[in-house]
Amino acid sequence: MKFTDGYWLMRPGRTARYATEVADVRADEHRVTLYAPVKHVRRRGDTLNSPLLTVECWSPAEGVIGVRTTHHAGSARPGPEFALPGAEQSAGKVRRDGAVVELSAGDLTLRVDTSAPWKLEFTADGQVLTTVGERGTAFVTDDEDRHFMLGQLSLGVGELIYGLGERFTPFVRNGQTVDIWQADGGTSSEQAYKNVPFHLTNRGYGVFVNHPGKVSYEVGTEAVGQVQFSVEDQSLEYFVVHGPTPKRILERYTALTGRPALPPAWALGLWLTTSFTTDYDEATVNRFVGGMAERGIPLSVFHLDCFWMREYQWCDFEWDPDTFPDPAGMLTRLKDQGLRISAWINPYIAQKSAMFEEGMRLGHLVRRPDGSVWQWDLWQPGMALVDFTNPAAREWYIAKLRTLLDQGVDCFKTDFGERIPTDVVWHDGSDPERMHNYYTHLYNRAVFELLREVRGEGEALLFARSATAGGQQYPVHWGGDCESHFNAMAESLRGGLSLGMSGFGFWSHDIGGFEGTPTPTVFKRWVQFGLLSSHSRLHGSKSYRVPWDYGEEAVDVTRAFTLLKHRLAPYLQRAAQQAHATGIPVMRAMVLEFPDDPAVGTLDRQYMLGDDLLVAPVFTDDGTVEYYVPEGPWTNVLTGARIEGPRWVRERHDFHTLPLLARPDSVVPLGADDQRPVSDWADGVELRVHAFADGAERTLVIPRSDGPGEAARFHLRRRGDRLFVTTDSRHPWHLRVGGPDGSVHSRPADTLEADLPYPA
Incomplete structure (x- = not known):
């Protein structure tokens, strides 16, 4: 949100109060509290009739320093709050030297000169990383009686900003206004399914704003030399996370907010779905599964999308008896063929479902302030929302899923969770504005923990669309509703790389695109990209994604890259273990792997798959691709061609090749079994x-x-x-x-x- 009108003026109806100096300091061995008036205090009388900001500084972990600025400390804080499993009580050390106070956490130091005008300076290894200057700590009020807390951190010359969730706008966030606010907006707008108030920079640090509600960012758009973030609240808390490398930043950030679970290795194989609104029944499922086997394309997971349930009754978790009269038998027959089963769910309860009446009677549905159940007709007629802040409602919901697990379902596609109302009352008293983004965390956590309980550690797996900070603990996430053309394919990759820069280790997308029907060319190129992603799923909306619908060559390409991915399974599983242990994603933006190469800072049409493989998907009809090769002799794994970097390369590839380059001095393990991902x-x-x-x-x-x-x-x-x-x-x-x-x-x-x- 913008507050100023140019450099000198405020926008109409808005008043800002900026921390001006330090009036007092309280410090112990591990913590510093600064008291900052919003005007220069020349005499005692200046302390009257004027706000005083409280700025608390501490360290929750080595290399991390927290800053919390509060105006009125007595305001209610009903929650929710992000969990910080990696936080300690007293990780920092305070040192005072005259007017200078320093708080150090490993190599990261916060320095404040209490005799000078207001300034917080973050340094590491003798270098200034960023500063909070004269307009960097403030609150703003407007003529609607709204109260905003504001923070600004300086942007250095050439400093680039990444992250803030899975965003489909330009990969580098500089010049963008970004609102951290969950939305079901597809992949072609500024809206996002996965909003994470964390960004990192190419200058050795990241910043996590610890606020689950709406956080509004102005990344060099209000003050061009500043990253500004604001919340409508009385308090603002953020953490500066030192690297110095991007990988180290992600390691420390995910240590603080939670590391991804390790998905089961069987999930590395190819997933196939019924698609969304297409016609399907058990015969269709069998035709798809049999068709893949007849064509020599190994299949690992079959997914049943929404219409496994009856129309108008999502979600009641009851199979449609007209299309699936023997669900348990069908699942047994599929599993006898070596398949795992995924089923679509969401947290919404349609009025026609018997679960609606039951949930309303038991008090398990979200209510309005007048006590009525919140409902609307978007998505499902009269749908309501499960209140996951109510432990009884959570158990009621997952009990329905237990029945499906007993029938043979292995994992769930946890769709939706973004359009959460703010004119409601939550069972635990949570603030509706803060719960809007956080709801998806409760939803995915409940389902994931059920799977972990029933299937065991290492077997739990979601295919989730929405998330916020901490959601990386419950993989896998996919990119949502994209269209079926090359632009959408590139948008999807851009969003996935952005999500990886936000602490998420695993990511997938709908091969072929979701909306519309891809051309055979788009389908084949997307198959290459999809089977060189951490997880691979063929899925569409109104048309099927079985490869033979796109020609015999599409069958050949799907087979070849599925077999290749199976052989790469030990390599990919090693990258998955790294993501689990360190938070470094399987699919990595080039800047994450080559932070010292100035040519890679803006690259978003290629990526590193694990430590050693560079992938440059083809986004053109004629097979032309342009990509950048970092320093050294790289080897195309598919063709054997040697390419010496650093340089840009322009090539043309048929549908059986693409730039898949092995790093110099690398050793890539290939499994002997190309028929299955697990061996x-x-x-x-x-x-x-x-x-x-x-x-x-x-x-x-x-x-x-x-x-x-x-x-x-x-x-x-x-x-x-x-x-x-x-x-x-x-x-x-x-x-x-x-x-x-x-x-x-x-x-x-x-x-x-x-x-x-x-x-x-």
């Missing part, structure tokens, strides 16, 4: 060695496929024309080396040590 990956694993320089060394871990841990470990080092390999694996393994001319050397091995020639 004993160490048995017969092929180690692909790419452009290993003389003197290079690399340790490669083959993960377990049944949960965290290692199945095998290899250590490779090159000395001249020899490559030495040591391992603890007792399984057969293979080595394949790509030479500078694309030639390869392959040798099966089942020994614990190997001395191999490295091709010239």
Whole structure:
């Protein structure tokens, strides 16, 4: 929200009060509280009839400093609040030297000169990261009696801002106004399903605004040298998170707000759905599943979308008897074919559903201030909303899901959760404005915890659309309702990379697009992109996404990239374990992996898949693609071509290739089994060695496929024309080396040590 009219004036009806100086300091060993008047105090009389801001500073963790500015501390705070599982009580250390007060948390220091005009200075390793200047701590009132708290942090020359959730606007946030407010707005507007009040910069720090309600950002748009954030409240709390690298920022941010659970490895395979409004029944499901098998396309998960239930009755969790007369038997027959089952749900209860009357009678539905049940006709006629702040309502809702799990459903697509009203009363007294964004967190957490309870640790999995800060703990998330053309494909990727920069480790999208029907060209290119994402699902709205509807070549492309993803499963699972352990996403914006390369700062049409693979999807009808290659000799995994960076490349690819480049000095493990995502990956694993320089060394871990841990470990080092390999694996393994001319050397091995020639 903008408050000023240019540099000098305020907008009509608005009055700002800025912290001007430090009138008093209270400090102990770990915490500093500053008292800041909003005008210069020359004499005692100036302390009267004027506000005094309270600014508390502390550290919840190493490398993190919190700042809370409060105007009136007596205002009610009904919640909800973001949980901070990684917060400590006293991580910082305070030092005073005359008028200077410093709070340090590891390498990050907040410095305040109490004898000077108001200024908070954040430094690390002797360098200033950002500052809060003369207009950086304030409250604003307007002629509607609204009260806003405001914070501003300086933007340095060339400083770029990323994150704030899964956003589909330009990847770099500079120059954008962003409201953290959940909306069901598709993928082609400024609205977003996943709003996260956290941004990071290319200058070594990130900022998390700890407020679950609406946070309004002006990223260089009101004051061009400032990132401004404001909330309608009496208090504003934010955390500055030091890196210095983007990866380290994400590690510290997710340590504070929660790390992603590790999804089961079977979810890495291909998912197929019934699509949304298409006609389907058990015969359709069987035709799809059988058609994939007949064409040699392995399928891992089958998803049943909304119309597995009867129309007008979502959600009552009752199968439509006309189309699925024997649901338990059908699920058994599908699972006998090795499939996992996903079912669509949402937290809304249509009036025609028997659950509506039951929920209303039991008090489980959200109510208006007059006691009536909140209802509207968008989406489902007369629909109401489950009140997840009510423990009894939460148990009532998940009890319905237990029945589906007993029938054989493995996971749920937790759709919706964005259009949450603010003219309601919540069971626990939560503030409706703060609950609007936070509702999705309660919804997804309830379903995820049920799955973890019933299926066990490591088996819980959602396919969720909406989220806010902390929602990364309940993967996987997908990009929502995109259209079926190249622009939408690029929008989806941009949103996914932005979500990754906001602390989310896993992300997917609707292969082929959701709205409309893709052309065969778009479908085939989206298949390549989708099967080189962390999770891969074919899904549409009014048309099916079975590949044979898009031609025989589409079948070939889908088969080839599905088999490729299965072989990449040990590599992808290792990246998944990293996301689980550190918060670093599987799909990474280039700036996350190459922060010191100035060419990558704005790149949003390519990404790193794990540590070592660069993917540049093709967004053109003629197969032309332009992408950037960082420094060093990179190798196209599909063609063997060697590309020396740093430079821009323009190529044309057929539908069986795209830029899929292996990093210099990388070793990519490929599983022996291309028919399924889960196998004993160490048995017969092929180690692909790419452009290993003389003197290079690399340790490669083959993960377990049944949960965290290692199945095998290899250590490779090159000395001249020899490559030495040591391992603890007792399984057969293979080595394949790509030479500078694309030639390869392959040798099966089942020994614990190997001395191999490295091709010239």
